[in-house]
Amino acid sequence: MAVNIAKEKWTSKVSEMVIGTEPNAVKVGGEATLPFLHFEGEIPNRPAMALEVNDMEPTDWPETVTKPFKGVLSDPVAWAKKNVEYGADLIALNLVSADPENKDASGEECAETAKAVAEAVDVPLIILGCGVEEKDSEIIPAVGEALSGQNHLLGLATENNYKRLAATAMVHGHNVIASSPLDINLAKQLNILITEMNLGADKIAIDPLVGALGYGLEYAYSIMERSRLGALMGDKMLSQPIISFVGPEAWKAKESKSPIDENPAWGELEKRAILWEVSTAVAFAQGGSSLFVLRHPESVKQLKTHFEKLMVSNKY
Amino acid sequence: MILIGERINGMFNDIKEAIKNKDPEPIKQHAIKQEESGAGYLDVNTGPTVDKENQPAVMEWLIQVAQEVSKLPCCIDTTNLNAIEAGLKVHKGKALINSTTADQAKMDIFLPLAAKYEAGIIGLTMNERGVPKTSADRIALAMELVVNCDMQGIPTDDLFLDPLILPCNVAQEHAPEVLETLQQIKTLSDPAPKSTIGLSNVSQSCVNRNLINRTYLIMAIASGLDSAIVDVYDSSLVEEVAATKILKNEDIYCDSFVKTYIQS
Incomplete structure (x- = not known):
């Protein structure tokens, strides 16, 4: 008697987001099943990886992760080019200089930096403000306008500042990151609010706010899993691809900073620190995240190998 | 939970007039408004005043007019075989046939049609002897429908079992039996058949009709109901x-x- 293999039949799928413009566009999402279950549905795109660039030399990055960028850390354009050499699919540009506690840079200054970076590299950009909601709602519109029509990914749109960011994305043809603090109900509501401004549901990426391995990873993981299940069951307001800011979290962890003589049992620092970033991303890829913001070039290399293996079809 | 909008039915005067005058506007208005109100299907019924010979043409027209303005699939509501097939031929998307009984003769006619057009079908848990009183008898007929669907190659989850709710002022004892049936439907097969009810029937000739309808609907949903033919204008x-x-x-x-x- 023939064995009938039970496969889950999903009614819907994750929306596919296009970042950038052809021929250099990056596509993320579009999955019609749970992560990497090729035998149940289509997984059209490999998870994409961005390497970070700050528009000011970072002061709180551990040496392990500044070393590969020696000589370019105070030059965002050179840094971005370096990231492309290192194999990044996208550049995540952090406009930290806009922070009133840093240089309080204006929208025009930020736009200039973003423009210079965009012109220097072929890959699309993820353009992030300084994290001060009020300030970001000033600078991101200026940046979005300067890069009009280039279809980058802008962030972070929160419950408090989404209106200006979503309007910029609409008028100037970009995508937007909807960010909510580890709360699936708020994530859904924010997507609704943004789409009510008439930005397409396929122009939004969800940032659920992630924590690194050992620092609350499992909370973000379960939100990703739940929203992916919602997407597959037809919930259009949770069907957006998920972005994970792994780099900033993983390199804050004690395990990425503590030298070997402090904790001999933890093993060699550099290897351990990179592994911390890689393992965090691997877990979130299994949770359903399809876009990763990373810091170390070696992490990109290792994850690319890993994701490419996961993309080999296991259809039967 | 799928709501099937009941409004495109010739028993309502505006639809009756629209059919008589070949005026598509009222049909379109109700198609759009029901979709906007939360309907997942549009029930389409020519009503009692259209002759048997004209029913296929009227059904075809109603479905085409409704689907011209709405992306919703239709629930083709008639016992006239030719009208069902006429509707299925022009229908876009996955139609739902409303309905067959558990009469063997009826199942032998209607189920092959559902299979041919890959449509869903509503199966009424009644046969030539009428509507059973108990849940157990309803379930026995439900099982007949499940088995016959399986024999015709219709996926079980394309079968919508309707345990037939009767007006609570004349057949009060049926209401709990229907709830019990709804629960048991989910145990009949894996994947389980779906269920549906014609909700308004529960309050036929009663006062406080909307109250009774709404209360019974919630009770039925709690018992596992998957869909219902309802007045979606009741916000x-x-x-x-x-x-x-x-x-x-x-x-x-x-x-x-x-x-x-x-x-x-």
Whole structure:
């Protein structure tokens, strides 16, 4: 008697987001099943990886992760080019200089930096403000306008500042990151609010706010899993691809900073620190995240190998 | 929970007139308005005044007019075989045939049609001897329908079993039997058949009809009901269904949960 293999039949799928413009566009999402279950549905795109660039030399990055960028850390354009050499699919540009506690840079200054970076590299950009909601709602519109029509990914749109960011994305043809603090109900509501401004549901990426391995990873993981299940069951307001800011979290962890003589049992620092970033991303890829913001070039290399293996079809 | 909008039915005067005068506007208006109100299917019924010979042409026309302005699939509501097939031929998407009984002769005619057009079909748990009184007898007929669908190659989850709710002022004892049947339907097969009811029937000739309809609908949903033919213009009813989606953990909560349910 023939064995009938039970496969889950999903009614819907994750929306596919296009970042950038052809021929250099990056596509993320579009999955019609749970992560990497090729035998149940289509997984059209490999998870994409961005390497970070700050528009000011970072002061709180551990040496392990500044070393590969020696000589370019105070030059965002050179840094971005370096990231492309290192194999990044996208550049995540952090406009930290806009922070009133840093240089309080204006929208025009930020736009200039973003423009210079965009012109220097072929890959699309993820353009992030300084994290001060009020300030970001000033600078991101200026940046979005300067890069009009280039279809980058802008962030972070929160419950408090989404209106200006979503309007910029609409008028100037970009995508937007909807960010909510580890709360699936708020994530859904924010997507609704943004789409009510008439930005397409396929122009939004969800940032659920992630924590690194050992620092609350499992909370973000379960939100990703739940929203992916919602997407597959037809919930259009949770069907957006998920972005994970792994780099900033993983390199804050004690395990990425503590030298070997402090904790001999933890093993060699550099290897351990990179592994911390890689393992965090691997877990979130299994949770359903399809876009990763990373810091170390070696992490990109290792994850690319890993994701490419996961993309080999296991259809039967 | 799928709401099947009941409004495109020749028993309503505006639709009766529209059919008589070949005026597509009222049909279009109800198609659009029901979709906007939360319907997932449009029930389409020529009503009692159209002759048997004219029913296929009228059904075809009603479906075409409705689908011209709405993306919703239709629930083809007639016992006239030719009218069903005429409707299926022009229907876009996955239609739902309303309905067959568990009469062997009826099943032998209607089920092959559902199979041929890959349509869903509503199966009434009654036969030539009428509507059974108990849940056990309803379930026995439900099983007949499941087996016959299986024999015809119709996926079990394309079968919508209707345990037939009767007006509570004349057949009060049927209401709990139907709830019991709804629960048991889910145990008949894996995947389980779906269920549906013609909700308004429960309050036929009663006072406080909307109250009775809404209350019974919530009770039925709690018992596993998958769909119902309802008046989607009763916005309280639709809102309550949206709340059941949250409370059954089927939709993820968000502050706009009513709106997202209506739009989904």
